[in-house]
Amino acid sequence: MEATRKYDRIGAGYLLRRRPDPRIAAMIWDALGDAESTVNVGAGTGSYEPLGRSVVAVEPAIAMIRQRSPFAAPTVRATAEALPFPDASFGAAMAVLTIHHWSDWRAGLRELVRVSRRRVVLFTWDPRSESSWLSDYFPSVIDADRLRFPSLAALQEILGETEVTPIRIPHDCTDGFMGAYWRRPSAYLDPGVRSAISSLADGESSVALAKLADDLNTGAWERRHGQVLKHKEIDLGYRLVVAACSRTSRCT
Numbered sequence: 001m002e003a004t005r006k007y008d009r010i011g012a013g014y015l016l017r018r019r020p021d022p023r024i025a026a027m028i029w030d031a032l033g034d035a036e037s038t039v040n041v042g043a044g045t046g047s048y049e050p051l052g053r054s055v056v057a058v059e060p061a062i063a064m065i066r067q068r069s070p071f072a073a074p075t076v077r078a079t080a081e082a083l084p085f086p087d088a089s090f091g092a093a094m095a096v097l098t099i100h101h102w103s104d105w106r107a108g109l110r111e112l113v114r115v116s117r118r119r120v121v122l123f124t125w126d127p128r129s130e131s132s133w134l135s136d137y138f139p140s141v142i143d144a145d146r147l148r149f150p151s152l153a154a155l156q157e158i159l160g161e162t163e164v165t166p167i168r169i170p171h172d173c174t175d176g177f178m179g180a181y182w183r184r185p186s187a188y189l190d191p192g193v194r195s196a197i198s199s200l201a202d203g204e205s206s207v208a209l210a211k212l213a214d215d216l217n218t219g220a221w222e223r224r225h226g227q228v229l230k231h232k233e234i235d236l237g238y239r240l241v242v243a244a245c246s247r248t249s250r251c252t
């Protein structure tokens with residue numbers, strides 16, 4: 001329950017800083033296919049929940065549940081590791097940027113497979129992906145993320161065959177997760193931005209932030225990393241992982 005407590009502590013400003021990005025939403029909704037009902041596990045404030053379909057949200061942190069719109073999908077307070085639903089209750093199960101927070105992600109993933117009839121859709125980060133400029137300034141944070149996020153191979157051990165699609169992050173991404181500000185480096189100096197990124201919320205070292213501020217002021221950042229400014233979107237290792245399940249041929 002450590003992650004739940006964390007989100008009860010840091011989650012208050014989430015709604016403002018973590019607005020679903022419409023381009024990423026389109027990819028997730030497409031991946032959900034024609035599933036008539038969806039469970040969104042680790043649902044937070046409701047980002048990326050498909051519109052016009054039956055959705056049930058699962059979220060353990062009260063601070064996140066409180067920020068959900070009154071019009072959002074009904075929410076069950078529970079954890080991924082013990083979903084309170086019978087087998088095959090939903091057409092699809094989705095989990096967006098949450099699996100690395102689960103105390104036992106394997107148990108949680110098995111639960112997603114158990115409750116879904118047709119498919120499991122994950123938006124996650126590949127811990128084997130190449131380093132970006134963020135590693136120069138936040139090396140310990142990125143190293144910790146490499147340990148927290150399950151590898152794609154480990155996910156496949158539970159999901160079986162999966163389709164993995166890179167989600168290239170637009171330069172003006174509206175969902176302020178760790179990599180979202182890759183072309184807006186000064187954003188990481190804003191404590192409000194950092195407070196909505198779990199990896200940075202507990203206080204990044206002032207030395208790292210001072211180095212970033214200094215490099216931005218002196219032009220050192222641009223000399224070293226300015227080539228990224230030419231791009232509209234880049235691959236930072238975010239991945240859409242889709243496993244098709246059926247009751248006769250389960251993902252497991």
Ligand SMILES: C[S@@+](CC[C@H](N)C(=O)[O-])C[C@H]1O[C@@H](n2cnc3c(N)ncnc32)[C@H](O)[C@@H]1O
Pocket residue numbers: 003004007018041042043044045046047048058059060061064078079080081095096097098101102103108198
């Ligand atoms: C980075 S937020 C993502 C929220 C939402 N999916 C989104 O895309 O905005 C991670 C969420 O996972 C939730 N979480 C933490 N541990 C969990 C667990 N064991 N089972 C389900 N959700 C969990 C947190 O409370 C938080 O709401």
